Amino acid sequence: xxxxPSEHRIRSFVTRAGxxxxxxxxxxxxxxxxxxxxxxxxxxxxxxxxxxxxxxILEIGFGMxxxxxxxxKGMPEKDFIGVExxxxxxxxxxxxxxxxxxxxxxxxxxxxxxxxxxxxxxxTLAGVHVFFPDPWHKARHNKRRLLQTPFVKxxxxxxxxxxxxxxxxxxxxxxxxxxxxxxxxxxxxxSAEDYAPQPAYRPLTKFENRGIKLGHGVWxxxxxxKPA
Numbered sequence: 001x002x003x004x005p006s007e008h009r010i011r012s013f014v015t016r017a018g019x020x021x022x023x024x025x026x027x028x029x030x031x032x033x034x035x036x037x038x039x040x041x042x043x044x045x046x047x048x049x050x051x052x053x054x055x056x057i058l059e060i061g062f063g064m065x066x067x068x069x070x071x072x073k074g075m076p077e078k079d080f081i082g083v084e085x086x087x088x089x090x091x092x093x094x095x096x097x098x099x100x101x102x103x104x105x106x107x108x109x110x111x112x113x114x115x116x117x118x119x120x121x122x123x124t125l126a127g128v129h130v131f132f133p134d135p136w137h138k139a140r141h142n143k144r145r146l147l148q149t150p151f152v153k154x155x156x157x158x159x160x161x162x163x164x165x166x167x168x169x170x171x172x173x174x175x176x177x178x179x180x181x182x183x184x185x186x187x188x189x190x191s192a193e194d195y196a197p198q199p200a201y202r203p204l205t206k207f208e209n210r211g212i213k214l215g216h217g218v219w220x221x222x223x224x225x226k227p228a
Contacts, residue, residue, distance in 0.1 A: 036106070044119040067131060069093060125158050172219070182223050
């Protein structure tokens with residue numbers, strides 16, 4: 001069960017079965033015990049989870065994990081927690097952890113809203129990444145978009161002062177909505193006039209590269225938490 005059925009709210013994701021490859025299944029079995037953190041309704045001890053004290057960055061909805069692995073590998077001085085509901089994606093990232101010997105990455109397979117509410121203490125995160133969340137592009141489905149006012153408030157509360165929230169989307173109307181919602185959160189301030197240059201640590205995905213060649217836009221937004 002990926003979420004508490006007694007907690008009624010609009011979901012920003014649809015749980016899809018997906019096909020698990022042999023390699024992904026093997027990674028889940030062999031690496032899951034070390035790198036998967038079980039969801040619990042209790043605060044997570046970061047130092048215990050990683051065996052050290054370091055800045056912690058949370059990524060929400062990492063998909064197949066290519067970007068997450070790249071960023072974590074490039075920032076060994078920081079610790080990363082990836083949250084994803086889909087099993088093939090979790091298996092894929094565990095496989096990359098094993099192949100690339102990435103020690104500073106842990107995964108939680110669960111609904112991000114519940115992870116934030118139950119497991120992440122306030123004012124503890126150095127950063128949050130939300131890259132290419134489902135745009136729910138039909139107007140009648142816009143209410144399912146992840147980045148709505150209550151969720152942004154929750155993210156801001158989990159950031160330490162000076163911590164950052166980095167979002168990216170390739171849907172212009174979602175980018176406009178993100179800019180508006182993030183801009184009205186009193187705990188956050190924009191690091192740019194509107195949209196930010198793509199930070200060097202975020203790699204271009206193959207889908208993003210394809211979109212750029214077709215003339216599609218990509219919008220990055222980087223907001224920081226105001227000092228206490």
